[in-house]
Amino acid sequence: MRARRAGWCVGAVALAALSAGTTGMGAEVTFARPGLITAIGQSADVNIVKVLLNTQLKLGLEFKPLAQVGDLAGMKTVVMVVGASAKGLGAAGLDMDKELARTRALLQAAKAQGAQVLVMHTGGESRRGKTSNDLIEVVVPDAAYVVVVASGNKDKLFQALASKRNTPVAEVEKLSGAGDVVKGLFKQ
Amino acid sequence: MMAPVPRVGSMRSQQVAVVAALAVVALVTARVAIPERAPVQHDIRPAAGWKTAALSDYDAGVARTPGDTPVYVFEGEQPGGTVFVAGGTHGNELAGYMAATLLVEHARATRGRLIVVPHANNSAVSYVEKSWRGPASFAITTASGARTFRFGTRLTDPAHQGEPDPPKYRHPASTEDLDGKESRNLDRAYPGKPGGNLTERIAYAITGLIRREQVDVAFDFHEAGVNSRLAMMIVANPKNVDLAAAAVLALEGQGLAMKLEPSSPGFRGLSHREWGDHTPARAFLFETPSPAFDVKTAGDLVNHAVWPLARRVGVHLAAMMAVLDACNGEPGVRPVILTDVPGVKAFSRSGMGPFLR
Numbered sequence: 096m097r098a099r100r101a102g103w104c105v106g107a108v109a110l111a112a113l114s115a116g117t118t119g120m121g122a123e124v125t126f127a128r129p130g131l132i133t134a135i136g137q138s139a140d141v142n143i144v145k146v147l148l149n150t151q152l153k154l155g156l157e158f159k160p161l162a163q164v165g166d167l168a169g170m171k172t173v174v175m176v177v178g179a180s181a182k183g184l185g186a187a188g189l190d191m192d193k194e195l196a197r198t199r200a201l202l203q204a205a206k207a208q209g210a211q212v213l214v215m216h217t218g219g220e221s222r223r224g225k226t227s228n229d230l231i232e233v234v235v236p237d238a239a240y241v242v243v244v245a246s247g248n249k250d251k252l253f254q255a256l257a258s259k260r261n262t263p264v265a266e267v268e269k270l271s272g273a274g275d276v277v278k279g280l281f282k283q
Numbered sequence: 284m285m286a287p288v289p290r291v292g293s294m295r296s297q298q299v300a301v302v303a304a305l306a307v308v309a310l311v312t313a314r315v316a317i318p319e320r321a322p323v324q325h326d327i328r329p330a331a332g333w334k335t336a337a338l339s340d341y342d343a344g345v346a347r348t349p350g351d352t353p354v355y356v357f358e359g360e361q362p363g364g365t366v367f368v369a370g371g372t373h374g375n376e377l378a379g380y381m382a383a384t385l386l387v388e389h390a391r392a393t394r395g396r397l398i399v400v401p402h403a404n405n406s407a408v409s410y411v412e413k414s415w416r417g418p419a420s421f422a423i424t425t426a427s428g429a430r431t432f433r434f435g436t437r438l439t440d441p442a443h444q445g446e447p448d449p450p451k452y453r454h455p456a457s458t459e460d461l462d463g464k465e466s467r468n469l470d471r472a473y474p475g476k477p478g479g480n481l482t483e484r485i486a487y488a489i490t491g492l493i494r495r496e497q498v499d500v501a502f503d504f505h506e507a508g509v510n511s512r513l514a515m516m517i518v519a520n521p522k523n524v525d526l527a528a529a530a531v532l533a534l535e536g537q538g539l540a541m542k543l544e545p546s547s548p549g550f551r552g553l554s555h556r557e558w559g560d561h562t563p564a565r566a567f568l569f570e571t572p573s574p575a576f577d578v579k580t581a582g583d584l585v586n587h588a589v590w591p592l593a594r595r596v597g598v599h600l601a602a603m604m605a606v607l608d609a610c611n612g613e614p615g616v617r618p619v620i621l622t623d624v625p626g627v628k629a630f631s632r633s634g635m636g637p638f639l640r
Contacts, residue, residue, distance in 0.1 A: 142524050143532060146528040180544070182544065185549070186545075186548050221512070271535060
């Protein structure tokens, strides 16, 4: 019975990955809890991901849009929702230099403690200006898995950045599709 | 023990302080003289069950001024929460006030209350700017014949404001200066000021309505340019941004891609910011893309090829229903159930006409 359930899980992950248009190593990557969601660029996309992952998928991840290195203690997964908002950065009292520094520090800390980074870009084309791109270029190379909504990846930047480490990139048409992919990535 | 005798110098400084304080009080309480004039009337035909009040019922400061405006109330049979909808904050954002008008003419509440002000700034819809090249009204064909609706402008009529525009306008809680004419922008004036200029009085009366009626969820329907960053956006007070996020996800399932932004902490006077901060209401603002902002394509305000009025009205109503669904699922929220609110597909099939009386 357990074997059959495990089989279903692997099948579900494979199906989600296939329907999402995954490139890279695909369904081999899994994520563990406890985990934390943070915003990279301080856009409200992080609130949508929070509802998707915590309210709908009930993953119970900590939510800290302005997470600092200390917040990563004990975390096995860091979900980085990337996309820059000038308003959001201003409201948080940040500029791009400070946000880039915070991001690099988080990536370094995650690596040091063996936490995996899941990068999500859900804001589409409107989150693909220069400032967003600067952040994307920092986080994607250190990701274990990338989920991107297709309208924000018309130039396939995410695959280009992920290809150096053969990091899987799941491109989904809709936000709901991103939820389907993430659901399959987390161990129960 | 004898009390110390105050020195002459300190008495004089006390007198100066008292005079200064009185001057400040006089400045704060000074009433701006608003010209008495009847507000413009609109062809709004409430469906059965709606009651009509006036904004001046909530603050006498707008009585007998061009800022007074009808307030429509539908009380459901089952007790519940209260929803407030403002259209016409900007008189040239027609999908906002037509969505509000359609609610009054077609929708009803089965649980809780729905309060609608179709023309929140009635002065702004009473005139068109000289620079506007399009029509000052538009018609919609309904079962009862062609009906005409006004098209106005963004700001309070300067002749109604009661005072000239300042060189620069800064909201008392804001950190930035705006052009002086923005003092006539209702969506920069909340929570408003009693006895202030007309725009401040309207804002004060609306904030008072939200407070007195114990509104649980408040919506402000707007429009932006077709290519504006704001088009297809939900702006939410930070305290209720997760409810807006849930609505964005639900709307995507209906084929409507909406963006999300929380209210800015430093950019003040806007409905979603001040309603949410000054009252217990959860506050949301919607922006649909209006071709009326593009003078080259504004010839027909109703039948635009990509963004016809009916579709934009449908987006407002769909967004409102998605937010209400999210609110109704929240613990501690008094639920509100609305019915007969047409969806985007219904509007796409038949336009607005069949849903107006």
